[in-house]
Amino acid sequence: MKPLDSPSGMNRRVLLSTLAMLPAMSAALGPLSASAQFAPSVGLLPSWNDGPAKQAIFDFVRATIARSSPSYVFPEDRIAVFDQDGTLWVEQPMYTQVVYCLDRVPVVAAKKPELRNVEPFKTVLSGNREAIARLPMRDLWKILAATLSGMPVEEFKAEVKAWLETARHPRWNRPYTELVYQPMLELLRYLRDNAYKTYIVTGGGQDFVRVFAEKVYGIPPEQVVGTAEGTKFGYAKDGKPFLTKEPKLLLNDNNAGKPEGIHLMIGRRPYAAFGNSTGDRQMLEWTGAGAGARLKMLVLHDDATREYAYGPAQGLPDSKVGTFTQALYDEASKDGWTVISMKNDWRHIFAFE
Amino acid sequence: MKPLDSPSGMNRRVLLSTLAMLPAMSAALGPLSASAQFAPSVGLLPSWNDGPAKQAIFDFVRATIARSSPSYVFPEDRIAVFDQDGTLWVEQPMYTQVVYCLDRVPVVAAKKPELRNVEPFKTVLSGNREAIARLPMRDLWKILAATLSGMPVEEFKAEVKAWLETARHPRWNRPYTELVYQPMLELLRYLRDNAYKTYIVTGGGQDFVRVFAEKVYGIPPEQVVGTAEGTKFGYAKDGKPFLTKEPKLLLNDNNAGKPEGIHLMIGRRPYAAFGNSTGDRQMLEWTGAGAGARLKMLVLHDDATREYAYGPAQGLPDSKVGTFTQALYDEASKDGWTVISMKNDWRHIFAFE
Numbered sequence: 001m002k003p004l005d006s007p008s009g010m011n012r013r014v015l016l017s018t019l020a021m022l023p024a025m026s027a028a029l030g031p032l033s034a035s036a037q038f039a040p041s042v043g044l045l046p047s048w049n050d051g052p053a054k055q056a057i058f059d060f061v062r063a064t065i066a067r068s069s070p071s072y073v074f075p076e077d078r079i080a081v082f083d084q085d086g087t088l089w090v091e092q093p094m095y096t097q098v099v100y101c102l103d104r105v106p107v108v109a110a111k112k113p114e115l116r117n118v119e120p121f122k123t124v125l126s127g128n129r130e131a132i133a134r135l136p137m138r139d140l141w142k143i144l145a146a147t148l149s150g151m152p153v154e155e156f157k158a159e160v161k162a163w164l165e166t167a168r169h170p171r172w173n174r175p176y177t178e179l180v181y182q183p184m185l186e187l188l189r190y191l192r193d194n195a196y197k198t199y200i201v202t203g204g205g206q207d208f209v210r211v212f213a214e215k216v217y218g219i220p221p222e223q224v225v226g227t228a229e230g231t232k233f234g235y236a237k238d239g240k241p242f243l244t245k246e247p248k249l250l251l252n253d254n255n256a257g258k259p260e261g262i263h264l265m266i267g268r269r270p271y272a273a274f275g276n277s278t279g280d281r282q283m284l285e286w287t288g289a290g291a292g293a294r295l296k297m298l299v300l301h302d303d304a305t306r307e308y309a310y311g312p313a314q315g316l317p318d319s320k321v322g323t324f325t326q327a328l329y330d331e332a333s334k335d336g337w338t339v340i341s342m343k344n345d346w347r348h349i350f351a352f353e
Numbered sequence: 354m355k356p357l358d359s360p361s362g363m364n365r366r367v368l369l370s371t372l373a374m375l376p377a378m379s380a381a382l383g384p385l386s387a388s389a390q391f392a393p394s395v396g397l398l399p400s401w402n403d404g405p406a407k408q409a410i411f412d413f414v415r416a417t418i419a420r421s422s423p424s425y426v427f428p429e430d431r432i433a434v435f436d437q438d439g440t441l442w443v444e445q446p447m448y449t450q451v452v453y454c455l456d457r458v459p460v461v462a463a464k465k466p467e468l469r470n471v472e473p474f475k476t477v478l479s480g481n482r483e484a485i486a487r488l489p490m491r492d493l494w495k496i497l498a499a500t501l502s503g504m505p506v507e508e509f510k511a512e513v514k515a516w517l518e519t520a521r522h523p524r525w526n527r528p529y530t531e532l533v534y535q536p537m538l539e540l541l542r543y544l545r546d547n548a549y550k551t552y553i554v555t556g557g558g559q560d561f562v563r564v565f566a567e568k569v570y571g572i573p574p575e576q577v578v579g580t581a582e583g584t585k586f587g588y589a590k591d592g593k594p595f596l597t598k599e600p601k602l603l604l605n606d607n608n609a610g611k612p613e614g615i616h617l618m619i620g621r622r623p624y625a626a627f628g629n630s631t632g633d634r635q636m637l638e639w640t641g642a643g644a645g646a647r648l649k650m651l652v653l654h655d656d657a658t659r660e661y662a663y664g665p666a667q668g669l670p671d672s673k674v675g676t677f678t679q680a681l682y683d684e685a686s687k688d689g690w691t692v693i694s695m696k697n698d699w700r701h702i703f704a705f706e
Contacts, residue, residue: 197575210620221620222575222619230617233609240642241612243612243616243639250603251603257586259586260586266575267574268573268574268575285594286586289594
């Protein structure tokens with residue numbers, strides 16, 4: 001009998017004895033023997049439905065971790081990168097960080113009363129949601145600059161942490177940190193269990209995401225790459241050094257900025273990349289341009305019932321947040337990227353379901 | 354009998370049985386019992402002489418890894434940062450990367466003949482060492498820009514790799530990558546063995562150091578923070594994406610740029626920092642400003658016989674390369690940083706000795 005092709009390098013005997021100790025898994029031994037290539041996946045990624053997306057993940061991992069594989073990747077080279085907004089957690093109806101910045105405006109205005117009669121702060125303070133939604137990008141930048149810089153890095157961290165504890169998503173009335181996709185948490189863990197170093201590569205603020213990434217995703221600060229502004233080193237009156245967040249953009253980690261950010265912060269080409277919008281296109285292209293097996297996946301939000309439906313790819317409603325164009329969909333089809341249908345590929349979306 | 358205070362959390366019985374299996378170490382059991390606090394260090398850091406520097410390392414590691422210690426640090430928070438030039442390898446008579454850039458000038462001039470009659474390239478091509486040494490900083494920047502940017506990142510990597518294989522240090526006639534300090538290699542390994550993640554934080558080029566850091570120091574590319582320039586994402590004629598190194602400074606990883614770079618690339622305050630010049634001052638201050646046990650060490654090059662002697666601290670000859678001022682020495686004394694005397698603290702300097 002051909003030994004099972006196990007990703008962990010276990011032979012069949014070890015695998016069987018391991019499975020025998022796991023009642024939930026040993027029940028699956030029948031079908032396991034019948035289709036040996038599915039063996040390592042039994043019981044893994046339980047929130048994923050069987051299908052091409054789940055299979056693409058297993059095929060990739062098997063191809064890169066089996067010593068005998070022509071696409072074998074040394075453990076130290078195993079890098080997987082994940083976009084955050086819309087890929088790991090909900091980004092609708094508005095990016096969480098933008099909600100944070102809008103929520104901070106009253107605090108900032110209390111410290112600087114002169115802002116109260118100045119746009120765009122005046123509009124934000126009015127609470128007029130429609131007017132806020134109409135603010136042009138240059139006004140949004142002013143709000144981001146005013147709320148994301150000017151304070152010591154430790155103070156910013158504490159502010160974000162405190163906000164995350166009380167802020168609630170309007171649709172589910174739950175903390176934003178609970179609105180993470182359970183299938184992706186399982187995927188992160190599965191990749192790490194196979195020696196992949198998992199990184200976030202987000203258009204969101206690097207310092208913002210670092211506050212919760214370790215607790216929520218098991219991803220430490222040094223593995224969060226994001227849009228980054230400079231800091232300025234200085235001394236307090238007592239001589240103690242501190243770093244102040246500056247409104248000076250170092251890395252715009254969107255579009256072409258994603259592979260540029262990966263080079264800056266990681267210095268290796270990833271073997272797997274996960275995104276959900278046009279902002280992730282270049283990251284997936286850069287990943288795919290490497291030799292050997294490379295996994296490129298895009299989450300398509302096509303489930304208005306359980307989450308949201310937006311594209312405009314595949315005739316889904318258009319969206320300014322997390323745009324997934326038909327051109328991106330076509331590129332994915334042409335270049336062998338895998339599109340994850342939230343509706344069809346995910347059995348569960350949230351842990352609280 | 355009081356149990357030995359072991360950094361690895363082993364109790365005395367386990368420690369003794371472990372030692373009994375190591376003949377070289379069991380011979381030391383006598384003095385070990387007499388001075389329990391030295392126990393975990395027997396056989397470790399063999400290229401270090403016993404003394405305050407070696408002891409400071411052991412004290413720090415013990416304080417941060419013993420679960421019962423008030424300064425215990427969770428493994429995921431254990432970050433140690435190392436300057437490179439003059440701290441991990443030789444920086445005299447000239448920074449290795451500058452030698453590389455000067456060596457590249459003929460290659461660049463062959464591709465762009467118009468540079469042959471333009472300063473500072475003309476002077477570099479003349480081979481007149483004294484004239485080259487007199488080039489002002491603005492001219493050096495022109496040479497760095499011309500030789501460190503304008504090419505795809507993969508091409509740069511291959512160029513540096515090829516150069517390192519043939520270039521030789523004028524004094525020892527050995528590859529630069531052999532001129533690494535054996536005591537520091539032992540220290541890197543000792544810290545990693547105790548779950549410290551070791552980073553290089555260098556004023557040198559991030560992409561330059563990444564080429565050899567993994568092989569020479571066991572430090573992967575993503576743990577090399579250095580002076581960094583931007584890259585630009587683009588497509589080749591065949592549609593394949595590539596990144597070009599751009600002459601656009603993102604991070605000047607010297608002086609205040611070191612803590613700024615640590616925040617940008619790591620996002621955690623280090624527990625240990627090692628340097629050798631005024632360019633490392635702010636990095637050590639930033640490290641020292643954290644709570645609990647923090648190790649701050651500076652290598653003083655006071656051994657002209659085996660390596661070089663320069664300061665001008667402590668009356669040593671002044672140097673433009675790797676300047677260690679008396680003010681830095683005084684700050685170290687005042688704030689409890691440890692100065693490593695190359696002459697007194699290092700039994701061996703190089704592996705080839």
